[in-house]
Amino acid sequence: MNPLEIIPVAHERLRTVRRQHFIGGRFASTSSTEAISVTNPATGQSLGTIPNGTSADVDAAVAAARSALPDWSRRTPGARAETLFAVADVVDANAGLLAAVESINVGKPLAAAAEEIAVVSDCLRFMAGAARSAQTPAAGQYLPGLLSCIKREPVGVIGAVTPWNFPLMMAAWKIAPILAAGNTLVLKPSQLTPLSVLLLLEMTADVLPPGLLNVVLGRGSQIGDALSKHPGIDMMALTGSLASGRAVARQAADGIKRVHLELGGKAPLLVFPDADLDALVETLVATGYTNAGQDCGAATRVVCHRDVHDTVVEKLVAGAESLVMGDPGADDRVQLGPVISAAHRNRIAAMVEQACSDGAKIATGGEIPDRSGFFYPATVLTDVAAGTQMARDEVFGPVISVETFTDESEGIAKANDVDYGLAASVWTADQRRALRIVDQLDFGTVWANTHLAFATEMPWAGFGQSGYGRDNSTYALEDYTRTKHVLLPMDGTAD
Incomplete structure (x- = not known):
C-alpha cells in the first residue's frame, strides 16, 4: 500500500473511535459538559472533541484500578506476560493504522510514526519477559538462625500522565513496566493527542482484564492534579514539562507518594x-x-x-x-x-x-x-x-x-x-x-558519534531538572516495585 493510502483509512476510522473515558474495561460517559477540541496541526482542522474529565471520573477510574489490583498482582509474572504479549500482537497487527493516526494527530511524517509503533510493541514484549527474570540479592543467613530473602511486590495503583509528542510510545513506556510488575493503572494522555491511545483501547478491550488499564481524558491541570492528590493512588509517573513535573511532585508530597518524573532536556x-x-x-x-x-x-x-x-x-x-x-x-x-x-x-x-x-x-x-x-x-x-x-x-x-x-x-x-x-x-x-x-x-x-539511539534494554533517565525515574530496561520495572525483606527461622522455631 502506498504510504498515503493509509491516511484516508485512518481519517475514516477516527470518525468512529470512542471519545470517552475507559474505566473498568469499558468506555464510560462523564458528567462533564466541557468538551476539548482535538486538532490536526498540519491543517488546523478539528478532529473532533473529547470530554474534559472531572474528579468523579478520576474517583471511578481509581476505584476500578483498586478493584482489579488483588487479582492482577497475585498472577504469576508469566501469566501477566501473556496479557502483554497479546496487546503487542494487536499493536503489530494494526501498526499501519496506529502510525497513520499518530501522523494525523501529531503532524509528524508517517515514516517517523511507524518507527514509534514498532517501539511500542518492542517495549511491551521486553517488559513481559523481563518481569519473569527479576533479580534480587541472594537469599542468605545474614543474622544467626534467620534466612533473609527479598520479595519484589507491586507498588499498587499508579497514576500516569503522558505527553503529546510521542503519544502511544510514551504511554507504552508507562503501561508496559507498570502492568508487568503487577500494578494497575490510571492513565491521563495529553488532551492534544489522545486518539491513538483511544484506538488501541478499542482494539484491546477484550484482551485486557477489566480495571487493569483505565484512561481518564482531560486537561493535566485538572486530571493530573486530581490523580496526584488522590488517596487511592500509590505512585505518580509523568513524562512532560518541568512545570508539570514540579506540580505533580508538589501535589504528591502531601500523600508521601512515590513520584517518577521524566522531564525536559537541552541536549x-x-x-x-x-x-x-x-x-x-x-x-x-x-x-x-x-x-x-x-x-x-x-x-x-x-x-x-x-x-x-x-x-x-x-x-x-x-x-x-x-x-x-x-x-x-x-x-x-x-x-x-x-x-x-x-x-x-x-x-x-x-x-x-x-x-x-x-x-x-x-x-x-x-x-x-x-x-x-x-x-x-x-x-x-x-x-x-x-x-x-x-x-x-x-x-x-x-x-x-x-x-x-x-x-x-x-x-x-x-x-x-x-x-x-x-x-x-x-x-x-x-x-x-x-x-x-x-x-x-x-x-x-x-x-x-551518534545521537538519539535507543534500546529498550537500556534505561532512559535524566539528572538535575530532567527528573528522576527510569523508562525502559529492568530499571523501570524496579521503579514500579517495592522490596519486602522476609526473615524465616532456620531451625523451624519462631523465636
Whole structure:
C-alpha cells in the first residue's frame, strides 16, 4: 500500500473511535459538559472533541484500578506476560493504522510514526519477559538462625500522565513496566493527542482484564492534579514539562507518594575538529528536525570547536534548507511537519526573537510561514552566547543553535551549563577523548558519534531538572516495585 493510502483509512476510522473515558474495561460517559477540541496541526482542522474529565471520573477510574489490583498482582509474572504479549500482537497487527493516526494527530511524517509503533510493541514484549527474570540479592543467613530473602511486590495503583509528542510510545513506556510488575493503572494522555491511545483501547478491550488499564481524558491541570492528590493512588509517573513535573511532585508530597518524573532536556552535541562532520550534520538534521524538534532529547544545541564552526554551519544550513516542509498526510516527501499548536509555534518564534536580541544571528529559517497549519521552518542560529535563554532553555521546536569553544575544558563547561541533564553526545575520532569526556558530561544518556539511539534494554533517565525515574530496561520495572525483606527461622522455631 502506498504510504498515503493509509491516511484516508485512518481519517475514516477516527470518525468512529470512542471519545470517552475507559474505566473498568469499558468506555464510560462523564458528567462533564466541557468538551476539548482535538486538532490536526498540519491543517488546523478539528478532529473532533473529547470530554474534559472531572474528579468523579478520576474517583471511578481509581476505584476500578483498586478493584482489579488483588487479582492482577497475585498472577504469576508469566501469566501477566501473556496479557502483554497479546496487546503487542494487536499493536503489530494494526501498526499501519496506529502510525497513520499518530501522523494525523501529531503532524509528524508517517515514516517517523511507524518507527514509534514498532517501539511500542518492542517495549511491551521486553517488559513481559523481563518481569519473569527479576533479580534480587541472594537469599542468605545474614543474622544467626534467620534466612533473609527479598520479595519484589507491586507498588499498587499508579497514576500516569503522558505527553503529546510521542503519544502511544510514551504511554507504552508507562503501561508496559507498570502492568508487568503487577500494578494497575490510571492513565491521563495529553488532551492534544489522545486518539491513538483511544484506538488501541478499542482494539484491546477484550484482551485486557477489566480495571487493569483505565484512561481518564482531560486537561493535566485538572486530571493530573486530581490523580496526584488522590488517596487511592500509590505512585505518580509523568513524562512532560518541568512545570508539570514540579506540580505533580508538589501535589504528591502531601500523600508521601512515590513520584517518577521524566522531564525536559537541552541536549548538547560537543563537536571537535576531528569529528566526521558529514555524519554529524546528517544526524543533526535527522534528530534535530524530525518530529519538528519536539523531543526532549532532540539534537538542537551544537557546542562546536571554533576551527570547524564555519564548515558545520554551512553544511547544517544546507541540510535544513533541503528538508521538505508540509502536511505529511498530503505529500509522502514531507520530512518536516508542523508543531503541535499555534500557541506552541508562537512560543518558539518568541524564543528565536529573544535569541536575536541576545546577539544570535539567523543563518536560515526563523520566520513563521504564511500558510494554514502550525508550521515553523527548520532554523539555524549562530553566535549564540553562553548563558542566554537559547543556550540553556528547551525550545522544543525545529531550531538548532550553534555555540563555539576553543579548548576541551571550555567545551565541557559549556555543554554542562544547563539545569537539564537528560542527554548529550560527543563527536570526535579520538576514542580516548570520547571516553574521557563521557565521564565529564553530566547527563543520563551520553552518546559518542551518534545521537538519539535507543534500546529498550537500556534505561532512559535524566539528572538535575530532567527528573528522576527510569523508562525502559529492568530499571523501570524496579521503579514500579517495592522490596519486602522476609526473615524465616532456620531451625523451624519462631523465636
